[in-house]
Amino acid sequence: MGDNTFGDIFTITSFGESHGKVIGVVVDGMPAGLKVDLELIQNELNMRKPGQSKFSTQRKEFDKFEILSGVFKGFTTGAPLCLIIKNQAIESSSYEKVKNKLRPSHSDYSALKKFGGYADYRGSGRFSGRITASYVMAGALAKQLLMQYNIRIFAYTKSIGNISDSKKYSFDAYNEILSQREKSPIRALDSDLSCKMEEQIKEVKKAQDSIGGKIKCVITNVPPGIGGPVFNNIESSISKAIFSIPSIKAIEFGMGFKATEMKGSEHNDPWILKNNTIQTSKNDSGGIIGGISTGMPINFTVAVKPTASIGISQKTVNIETMEEDTILIEGEHDPCIVPRAIVVIEAMTAIVLVDYLLKEGKIPLILNPYEGKKI
Numbered sequence: 001m002g003d004n005t006f007g008d009i010f011t012i013t014s015f016g017e018s019h020g021k022v023i024g025v026v027v028d029g030m031p032a033g034l035k036v037d038l039e040l041i042q043n044e045l046n047m048r049k050p051g052q053s054k055f056s057t058q059r060k061e062f063d064k065f066e067i068l069s070g071v072f073k074g075f076t077t078g079a080p081l082c083l084i085i086k087n088q089a090i091e092s093s094s095y096e097k098v099k100n101k102l103r104p105s106h107s108d109y110s111a112l113k114k115f116g117g118y119a120d121y122r123g124s125g126r127f128s129g130r131i132t133a134s135y136v137m138a139g140a141l142a143k144q145l146l147m148q149y150n151i152r153i154f155a156y157t158k159s160i161g162n163i164s165d166s167k168k169y170s171f172d173a174y175n176e177i178l179s180q181r182e183k184s185p186i187r188a189l190d191s192d193l194s195c196k197m198e199e200q201i202k203e204v205k206k207a208q209d210s211i212g213g214k215i216k217c218v219i220t221n222v223p224p225g226i227g228g229p230v231f232n233n234i235e236s237s238i239s240k241a242i243f244s245i246p247s248i249k250a251i252e253f254g255m256g257f258k259a260t261e262m263k264g265s266e267h268n269d270p271w272i273l274k275n276n277t278i279q280t281s282k283n284d285s286g287g288i289i290g291g292i293s294t295g296m297p298i299n300f301t302v303a304v305k306p307t308a309s310i311g312i313s314q315k316t317v318n319i320e321t322m323e324e325d326t327i328l329i330e331g332e333h334d335p336c337i338v339p340r341a342i343v344v345i346e347a348m349t350a351i352v353l354v355d356y357l358l359k360e361g362k363i364p365l366i367l368n369p370y371e372g373k374k375i
Contacts, residue, residue: 007355019087032365034075036141038067047136102327135244135348153218157338157339164214171220211336215342229291230291280296313327315327
């Protein structure tokens with residue numbers, strides 16, 4: 001396919017299919033000397049895996065990972081890391097039944113035209129959201145590296161359908177706001193709005209339909225001066241990473257589309273001095289100006305479309321008979337993918353930031369060199 005590697009110095013290469021033997025990732029460019037937190041990686045995967053609540057598909061995948069290379073005595077060696085997950089819940093019969101029918105808003109037709117009918121169609125194969133587990137494994141490593149520099153990434157459910165959370169939150173106390181998010185089964189921050197969002201998901205699930213929403217992501221403590229004004233633009237790189245996640249349809253930084261309704265006097269971020277540090281009095285630019293970080297929190301919001309697989313009969317075309325037909329998709333599917341996508345958003349953002357910090361010399365290639373001492 002030729003497009004499975006992302007990054008310049010800190011690179012990830014994703015491999016595997018939804019119903020294949022394994023899914024995995026090769027991470028290259030990781031500095032030597034990072035103590036790998038295995039529990040953190042598993043916890044991140046648990047946030048993404050199916051079957052974790054009544055609001056996600058009940059497909060049972062335990063998503064237990066293995067590290068095959070790049071770690072010795074608990075530390076990264078500087079060599080490529082290979083991480084895999086063995087697929088377990090593989091039931092492909094329902095896909096065999098409809099393999100000649102193009103599923104609405106799925107990649108069936110585009111994959112057919114691109115790969116001539118050779119692509120693995122079981123569970124959408126390479127096009128499945130299942131492959132994002134590999135993003136999460138790589139992102140968990142990137143997050144551990146960012147933690148060394150107190151850079152934190154936090155995403156949450158901002159809206160489900162037409163129910164939206166417009167409140168402003170402080171992200172300074174990371175552990176507190178993380179605890180607040182995890183109290184909600186859909187990872188929202190406002191408990192009252194969470195209940196309303198949950199009810200909306202229950203309604204569409206009962207109707208065998210699906211619904212989309214928005215995820216907001218905030219990154220704190222990114223140093224100013226990271227990025228570039230043209231093709232090394234940090235907004236461009238984050239956007240490319242985010243759009244590698246299935247079901248993402250839009251992204252906006254700071255005020256985003258709302259900026260089109262504002263005057264310059266309203267949208268401009270005035271510069272101020274605070275504790276002898278240059279900052280802005282507000283952050284409508286989203287922490288990035290001219291493609292370069294300002295030192296203010298980077299924030300963006302993404303739009304997640306409704307899950308394409310629904311239990312309602314729909315119109316389609318049968319590519320075997322070349323006639324119009326109908327299709328009813330069987331199996332377990334998410335009525336709303338938003339809560340599971342949150343950790344994937346964080347993971348891809350972490351991968352982008354580590355790549356930038358390595359390129360710009362903010363992270364050394366060897367962490368805490370032991371210089372002959374035993375490790």
